Amino acid sequence: MHTSLRPLLDTVLDALEEGTRLRSGPLPAGGPTEVAERLRSAMGDVFPDEGDPDALRHLVRAVAEGAADPADPLCTAHLHCPPLPVAAAADLAVSILNPSMDSWDQAPAASELESLVTRALAEEVYADAFRGAGLHRYAAPPRGATSPHQPDALITTGGTESNQIALLLARETLGPGVRLVCGENAHHSLPRSAWLLGLPEPVIVPTPTGTLDPAALDKALHGPSVIVATAGTTDAGLIDPLPEIAALCAHRGARLHIDAAYGGGLLFSTRHRAKLTGLSVADTVTLDLHKLGWQPVAAGLLAVRDENDLAALNHRADYLNADDDTEAGLPDLLGRSLRTTRRPDVLKIAVTLKTLGRAGLAALVDQVCSTAQEFAALVERHPGFELHAPPTISTVLFRPANATDDAVAAVRRQLLTDGRAVLGRARAANRLWLKATLLNPTTRPAHLTALLHLVEGTTPR
Secondary structure, three states: OHHHHHHHHHHHHHHHHHHHHHHOOOOOOOHHHHHHHHHHHHHOOOOOOOOOOOHHHHHHHHHHHOOOOOOOOOEOOOOOOOOOHHHHHHHHHHHHHOOOOOOHHHOHHHHHHHHHHHHHHHHHHOOOOOOOOOOOOOOOOOOOOOOOOOOEEEEEOOHHHHHHHHHHHHHHHHOOOOEEEEEOOOOOHHHHHHHHOOOOOOEEEOOOOOOOOHHHHHHHOOOOEEEEEEEOOOOOOOEOOHHHHHHHHHHHOOEEEEEEOOHHHHHHOOOOHHHHOOHHHOOEEEEEOOOOOOOOOOOEEEEEOOHHHHHHHOOOOHHHHOHHHHHOOOOOOHHHOOOOOOOOOHHHHHHHHHHHHHHHHHHHHHHHHHHHHHHHHHHHHOOOEEEOOOOOOOEEEEEEOOOOHHHHHHHHHHHHHHOOOEOEEEEEOOEEEEEEEOOOOOOOHHHHHHHHHHHHHHOOO
């Protein structure tokens, strides 16, 4: 297997380089129609009678040529990070070994690795509430850390799955009448998950300032509720007032879930960790390490304050976790996910944590946050642009001065069509803004200046 793989890896790497060279930018030029035509031409007959021995080279090159490249400093639209090479290499090992995480006899070592890593990351999330042996260690227990319960975490495909399971656990804990209460700034997956789970119609609290107001939230609470706060909004990277919301939940007896899919990576940084104060009292927390963790998709996590909450996911399938096998000591993995067949995404996470350590991950987090501050300052100094607000994490909203919303939208689409820059869009303060989500640690001031020049040169006069 390994002998036959080596020349194929060379083929893939050569094709990736060739495709990137042909693209020559962060996005393929020409827009959807031209990109689709080039891909169809490269693909030809999807399922030919006779195979093509060069298919690997041709198709990898075609997909690379037509890719949005998060490693390009001008690709800044989304929470879409350039994956670390060491994480991508670990992901390749998973594809070759092909374990499935639904029974111990399919993933003996990987299942133990997942147990170690999820426990450590859960203790990282709840370090302020529990004395743990995870990534963050205390010399003494934090004040008030008297709960006998231990935190735990599940590996998920990302924020959407984590949020869905968080609401499922809330329903199983508080009953089917529990109502989701969240801000207008919350991720779209939350009300969708409430619908999927058959929960009552969610209460969506307006967030005119971009974050959830505890006073407005208090007025919206009626009956059993699961409140969702956001630590890193998709549009602007804002963080809700977590300590105040946590205090409100305690006072009103509401369950608290914090969606920290974006901002959770700040935990790794001593410089920025305080922005997440209050996280450790949440019943459940969503994190995405394919954002501020530089992992290949997918690398999500749902942390739970009390591991007993996960009992709601317990399930029996005799061929996977028969009672007598479990009693004999074979680990039961089926309750670790709503999925059955599941790849061990934990390997790339474990390799990254071990290779970079806290200092290495902190440096990456600090770098992209600093880059966002630099870009915001550059925008603010430029008379041709308007800055929405200083960045909280690594997202900067800006727009050409005196431009209409239609002009802002047109600038973005033109840059996409030209393949010169990939910017997002967000609505804030009743206006449309260009969004730069800076997750590339290699981005330098010259790249930021070039991005502003591209926008300036594309803006109608």
